[in-house]
Amino acid sequence: MMKILMKNRELLLVVAIAALLVLITLRFPAFIEPANLARVYNDTSILIILALGQMAVIMTRCIDLSMAANLALCGMVVAMINSVAPGVPVPALVLLALLLGAFLGSINGLLIWKLEIPPIVVTLGTLTIYRGTIFLLSGGAWINAHQMSDAFKALPRATLAGLPVLSWLSVLMIALIYIVMTRTPLGRAFHAVGGNPHAAVYTGIDVGRTRFAAYCLSGALAGLSGYLWVSRYAVAYVDIANGFELDIIAACVIGGISIAGGIGSVPGAVLGALFLGVIKNALPVINISPFAQMAISGTVIIIAVAVNARAEKRKGRVILKKAEAH
Amino acid sequence: MADVSPRIIPDRLQGRSSRLLKSWESLLLVVAVLIFTINSFASPYFLDPWNLSDATFNFTEKAMIAFAMALVIIAGEIDLSVASIIALSSTAMGLAMQAGFDTPTLVAVGLATGLACGAINGALITGLGLPSIVVTIGTMSLFRGLSFIILGDQAFTNYPASFAWFGQGYVWWVFSFEFALFIAFAVIYGVLLHWTNFGRAVYAIGNNPTASLFSGVRVGRVKFILFLLTGLMAGIASICLTSRLGSTRPSIALGWELEVVTMVVLGGVNILGGSGTIPGVVLAALIMGMVTFGFGLLNVPGIVMSIFIGVLLISVIALPILWKRARRRMAH
Numbered sequence: 043m044m045k046i047l048m049k050n051r052e053l054l055l056v057v058a059i060a061a062l063l064v065l066i067t068l069r070f071p072a073f074i075e076p077a078n079l080a081r082v083y084n085d086t087s088i089l090i091i092l093a094l095g096q097m098a099v100i101m102t103r104c105i106d107l108s109m110a111a112n113l114a115l116c117g118m119v120v121a122m123i124n125s126v127a128p129g130v131p132v133p134a135l136v137l138l139a140l141l142l143g144a145f146l147g148s149i150n151g152l153l154i155w156k157l158e159i160p161p162i163v164v165t166l167g168t169l170t171i172y173r174g175t176i177f178l179l180s181g182g183a184w185i186n187a188h189q190m191s192d193a194f195k196a197l198p199r200a201t202l203a204g205l206p207v208l209s210w211l212s213v214l215m216i217a218l219i220y221i222v223m224t225r226t227p228l229g230r231a232f233h234a235v236g237g238n239p240h241a242a243v244y245t246g247i248d249v250g251r252t253r254f255a256a257y258c259l260s261g262a263l264a265g266l267s268g269y270l271w272v273s274r275y276a277v278a279y280v281d282i283a284n285g286f287e288l289d290i291i292a293a294c295v296i297g298g299i300s301i302a303g304g305i306g307s308v309p310g311a312v313l314g315a316l317f318l319g320v321i322k323n324a325l326p327v328i329n330i331s332p333f334a335q336m337a338i339s340g341t342v343i344i345i346a347v348a349v350n351a352r353a354e355k356r357k358g359r360v361i362l363k364k365a366e367a368h
Numbered sequence: 369m370a371d372v373s374p375r376i377i378p379d380r381l382q383g384r385s386s387r388l389l390k391s392w393e394s395l396l397l398v399v400a401v402l403i404f405t406i407n408s409f410a411s412p413y414f415l416d417p418w419n420l421s422d423a424t425f426n427f428t429e430k431a432m433i434a435f436a437m438a439l440v441i442i443a444g445e446i447d448l449s450v451a452s453i454i455a456l457s458s459t460a461m462g463l464a465m466q467a468g469f470d471t472p473t474l475v476a477v478g479l480a481t482g483l484a485c486g487a488i489n490g491a492l493i494t495g496l497g498l499p500s501i502v503v504t505i506g507t508m509s510l511f512r513g514l515s516f517i518i519l520g521d522q523a524f525t526n527y528p529a530s531f532a533w534f535g536q537g538y539v540w541w542v543f544s545f546e547f548a549l550f551i552a553f554a555v556i557y558g559v560l561l562h563w564t565n566f567g568r569a570v571y572a573i574g575n576n577p578t579a580s581l582f583s584g585v586r587v588g589r590v591k592f593i594l595f596l597l598t599g600l601m602a603g604i605a606s607i608c609l610t611s612r613l614g615s616t617r618p619s620i621a622l623g624w625e626l627e628v629v630t631m632v633v634l635g636g637v638n639i640l641g642g643s644g645t646i647p648g649v650v651l652a653a654l655i656m657g658m659v660t661f662g663f664g665l666l667n668v669p670g671i672v673m674s675i676f677i678g679v680l681l682i683s684v685i686a687l688p689i690l691w692k693r694a695r696r697r698m699a700h
Contacts, residue, residue, distance in 0.1 A: 105501070159685050160639050162446070162501060166626055167682040174675030182669075280671070288509050291502075301502045333520050333618075337513025343506035347498050 051298030051353070055313035059320055066324045073327055080205060086319025087212035088267050088274070090312055092286075093293040094219045095260030097311040100294055101232045102253045103239065103303030104154060104161035109264045110286035111172035112146045114278075116268030118176045121185040121194075121278035128191035135194070139269040140262050146172060147261015151254035158250075169287070176280045187276035198274045208270060215263065220308040228255060236303025285336075292339045293318055296346040298353070318342070392636035392688075396651040403655060407662040414665060421542035425612065426664075427631075427657030428546040429605040430624060431649070434631040435557035436601040438649045440594045441632055442561075444574040444641030445500040447595060449489060451624035452511035453602035454609060457481035459515040461607070462524030462616040471530045478607040479600065485511055486599015490592035500595075508625070515618040524616040535612025546608050550653075553601075558646040566590065574641030623674070630681040631656055639685065656680075 067074045092109055099106045116139045123130060123138070146168070153164045187195065198208035223229035231252045234242040239249050272278045297314025299306030318339065325332055388394060407414045414420070433450050440447050460481040461474045469477070485507070492503045537545045561567040569590050572580040581587050610616055635652035637644025656677070663673050 153682065153686065157686050157689050159682065159689070163629075163633065163639050163685060164682060166629065167678040170623075170626060170674045170678035174671050174678065177669070177671040178675070182671075288505060291505060292509070295502060301499050331517065331520065333516040334513070336509050336516050340506050340508070340510025340513050343509065344492065344503060347502045347506065348492075348496055351496065351498050 052307065052309045052313060055297065055310070055317060059313065059317055062317070062320050062324070066320075066328060070327045073324065080209070082319055082323045083316070084206050084209045085323060086315055087208045088270055089289060089293055089319060090212045090315040091215050091263050091267050091270075092290045093297070093311040093315040094215055094308065095263035096290045096294050097297070097299050097306055097308070098219070098223070098232055098256040099161075099253075099260045100236075100291075100299050100301060101303060101306050102235045102249075102256045104253055104256065105165065105291070105301070106147075106150065106257065106260045107162065107165040107287050107291075108146070108150060108168040108172055109260060109290055110283040111169045111176075112143055112261055112264040113268040113271060113286070114280070114282045114284075115146065115172045115176050115179075116143045116265040117272035117282060118180055118185070118268075118278045118280075120269050121190060121272045122179065124191055124194045125185050125189040128194075132191075132193050132197050136197075136266065136269050139265045141265070143265015143268060144258050144262035147257045147259070147264065148254065150261070151257030154257065155250035155254040161253075173280065173284075180278075180280065182280060185272075185278040190273070190276060195273050195276050198270055208274060211266075211270070215266075216308060216312055219259075222259075223308055228252070232256060233304060236300075236305075238304070288343075289318060289339060292343045292346075295343050295350065298346075298350060300350055301347065314346075393645060393648045393651060396634075396636070396648060396655065400651055400655050400658070403658050403662070407658060407665075410662060411665040414662065417542045421544060421547070423657055423661035424544065424547045424550070426660045427653045428544075428550040429608050429612075430628050430631060430656075431550055431653035432553050432605050432608075433598065433601045433624075433628045434635070434649050434653060435553050435646060436594070436598040437628050438632045438635065438637050438644055438646065439557070439561060439570050440500075440598055441629075441637050441639060442574045442641055442644045443570045443591060443594055444577065445493065445591060445594070446504065446629070447489060447500065447598045448504040448625045448629075449485065449508040449511055450598060450602045450605075450628055451621045452508045452515075453482055453485040453599055454606040454621040454624065455515040455618055456485060456511040457603045457606040458610045458616040458620050459518050459524070459618065461610055462527075463518065465524065465527055465531075471528055474527075474531055475534075475607055478610070479603045482599045482601070482603015482606065483596060484599070485602070486596040487592075489599065490595035493595060494588040494592045512618065515620075519616070519618045525614065527611070527614055531611050532614060533611070535608045535610070546612075549604070549608070554646060554650050561646050566593075570594070571642065574638075574643070626674075626681075627656070627677060630677050633681060634684050 063074060072078060092113070096106055096109060119142060120135045120139045124135060150164055150168055153159050154161050198206060200207045202210055223232065231247045234245065234247055235249050235252045242249055271283060293315040294306070294311055295301065296317055297306070297310035299310060321338060322335055325335060437447060437450065457478045461478045464474050464477040489504055489507055492498050493500045534545060539545050539548045561570065569580065569585045572585055573587050573590060577587055609621060631652050632649055633639055634656065635644065635649035637649065659676070660673055
């Protein structure tokens with residue numbers, strides 16, 4: 043039983059989440075009600091969307107630390123446009139956020155592809171640059187709820203067949219990324235580049251270009267999340283989602299996505315995000331200070347990466363000594 | 369994480385003086401002198417000994433960590449948890465202060481917390497063989513998270529008066545205790561990296577961990593010591609910073625890991641490991657300190673300075689690559 047669980051990360055996570063739910067329900071029975079579970083899912087939707095983008099990047103042996111800053115910048119830009127020109131239709135703003143996010147992601151991607159600068163350095167740098175740009179644009183001012191148009195705030199909240207649009211959007215993104223990862227050449231390239239970049243080159247895959255595509259994808263999803271975040275919480279300022287990049291990486295690591303690249307799945311990323319989402323929503327219910335959340339995420343990251351390392355070691359024989367050294 | 373392309377080693381090294389002239393460190397020296405000159409023209413307040421002494425506080429604490437971080441990065445690892453270690457050891461000192469302990473005990477608590485955090489990082493990375501980037505992202509969240517659990521939205525203040533000396537005291541004339549410590553650690557780490565077997569081992573590990581293992585270097589132990597040292601330096605920086613601010617909040621030193629890594633990379637340390645020098649890091653610290661001080665005199669807000677640091681981090685790595693490419697194109 044344990045063996046099967048250790049081998050199948052998705053199953054392990056489903057069991058862990060179920061166990062978590064049972065524990066919470068013992069203290070607080072109302073938590074398990076479908077309406078509340080739907081609320082928890084809705085609350086985790088943005089994290090799920092972001093984790094999907096980060097998954098693609100980590101899959102190619104890179105990392106994107108700038109996602110939260112990208113989200114905040116795109117959110118601020120659409121919020122500012124909305125406050126100045128409320129007439130601009132909301133779908134156009136959503137599209138703009140998506141494109142702007144993809145553009146910011148492509149800057150990361152280009153630096154990594156064309157100049158071969160290590161991803162961690164690039165995204166650590168762009169993280170501060172994007173955050174600083176929000177300050178330059180807004181002058182440190184907040185865009186508050188009353189400055190946003192009603193349509194701007196209403197979109198993620200509008201319900202469709204019982205669920206908010208925000209939840210439906212995350213479902214749509216999960217389906218889309220799942221198709222990309224499992225049914226397209228790009229998805230195979232993500233796996234190949236992360237699994238063995240040298241072998242990928244010999245099979246005709248452009249490693250740099252694949253990484254560039256992964257960063258464009260993570261950027262676009264961060265941009266979309268920027269609109270969703272700002273409209274859902276009805277406020278935009280310099281520090282929104284500060285530190286959220288760690289939660290995104292945590293979701294991926296918990297979801298069994300190997301930081302060494304090549305290993306990971308869409309269900310894993312989604313379940314990893316849901317695991318964090320359940321914890322976050324359960325803390326206030328069972329009377330634990332919300333300040334504890336940061337330490338819990340940290341502990342879960344460390345445990346998850348240790349479990350990942352064990353799972354990966356059993357994966358088979360290492361033929362190339364070079365791969366072993368990393 | 370990126371793939372290491374084979375390094376080309378020339379058949380014959382250039383002459384000593386020509387190597388020295390063309391080195392990254394000489395370039396940094398020129399930049400440092402240039403910034404110093406520009407600053408002294410830009411603001412009439414720059415060339416005042418006490419103002420310059422104040423300016424050193426901009427970088428001394430970060431530079432102390434940068435020395436240890438340089439060794440970690442040269443050995444091919446990274447430690448992103450340093451700022452969180454500062455927060456946790458500051459919080460531990462605050463708890464000790466509230467329990468009524470005296471200044472020497474507070475210092476001991478700060479150092480011990482730093483060492484313990486470093487030991488945790490080291491054990492996870494070398495003991496379990498986990499990638500340092502994820503481990504330290506995890507501990508970064510864990511250590512600061514613990515501070516948040518202990519402090520919440522509160523702060524520790526009322527540190528004893530004698531504790532203030534570490535961050536505010538002067539050893540001689542305008543030279544602060546922190547600056548003296550910075551010089552002392554620069555010498556210690558310079559000797560450690562450039563004149564001891566341990567330093568050679570650090571370079572060897574960064575260039576080829578497998579080969580160094582086969583040639584008898586205790587790779588795991590050296591790496592463990594490096595993370596221990598980084599934790600210790602973060603503990604020392606935490607004592608200085610807490611003493612200088614006279615208070616502890618869980619958000620203390622937020623984002624410093626970025627500035628420390630920038631300092632190390634600006635100092636010419638290869639982010640992929642294997643090369644770099646302490647004099648380079650010292651010069652980078654001086655440059656970053658002078659630039660932030662100059663911006664401060666010109667009333668540039670802190671967050672704009674952080675944009676500058678981000679651009680600096682990327683461009684110091686990008687420019688040499690572009691320069692090398694341009695030269696190769698010219699040669700063809």
